Amino acid sequence: MSFRKESVCPLSTENTVTDRTSDGYPTGSSGTGVYPFALVLRLRVLQVVCGISALVMGAVAFIEERGDLNLAFAVPAGCATVLAAAASIHTSRGFSGYQPSTCRTSSALRFLGPSLRVAAPLAVLWAVACSLHATLVFHAIRTLAGTSEAKSELSETVVVLAVTELTLTAITILAVLFILRIDCRYDPD
Template identity: 40%
Template sequence: MKRKLCVAPSFNCDDDMEELNVAALSSRKESVAPLTAERDGTLFRHSLSYPLALVLRLRVLQIVCGISTLVMGSVAFIEERQKFNMGLGIPAGGFSILAAAVSIHTSRGWSLVTGGASVGAGAAGVLWIASGCLLIALIVQSCRTILDPSGLDNGDGEAIEDYRPSPRDLIVIACVQIVLAASTLFSAVVCARIDCTA
């Protein structure tokens, strides 16, 4: 009876591992290639001429600025001893949040994805008008606070010492309110321009 001898193939660990790595990398490249080759600027068979990603980023910025304006308005309301000067940030921030949230669902790019029409566009317009008026009033009031931080002149140039808030704190709050309100208004104008031109 003849016995067959099995000779084990030579096994070089470094070479085989390198071949495995090359094979794994090439299979990863092949799996990604069809995804990049098929991207032709469409989403669910709709053209992406509307910059939905940019508009959604701006809407998120508006919501964040609205929340921050609301918080800073609350701080100003407390700091100014319950006066509603820079406390305008409370309703201005609230309307900005609502307007941005409604605008997300009524934007043209979102309706392309969901297939729905912009039903609440009128409501979004009214909310943005109210928000814009309140934000402009907040900017004006904040500028007045920067020019006269005490805000408690009684006509003779003398302020009532017992109720005087810290002028430095009021100036900082006013500057933050101006930046937040201007950012919200600017992003709203950019979104409106995109909606009108795209």
């Protein structure tokens, strides 16, 4: 029989991993969920990898487009993503066991960190990263659609870069949404 070790953070001291819900997430003995820290950490690492890849693709696009700041928006988007994901990993509530949030119950920033002092900068970092990714999507789609004068100069490399940057942005944003879903679902506070 094959057993895979799951790294989870109990939401309270009496919870242990005993069962799984229908969607595969572990549940505790009292019916409350167990925070899937290992999955969240994997998604954060995926965001870091996508951010670094976007940064490299943006640098290549900057060279390929001869200094035009079109697809090169991937450079600041990648930097912001790496910074936001690294800060999220660093301030995670899972490394030393689950820590209850000190943010008010009605606060929209509760899922970002254990305190308002941590949650506010993280919200700003993720807002900057997501807005830069939205700008990158706009520029990549505009590049792929092309204008009449730009179509003649549109090289195959630029098309590949635009598609790659769109893919990296989609993966990054999906990971953000998935982590947000996990954090909202397993927030017991």
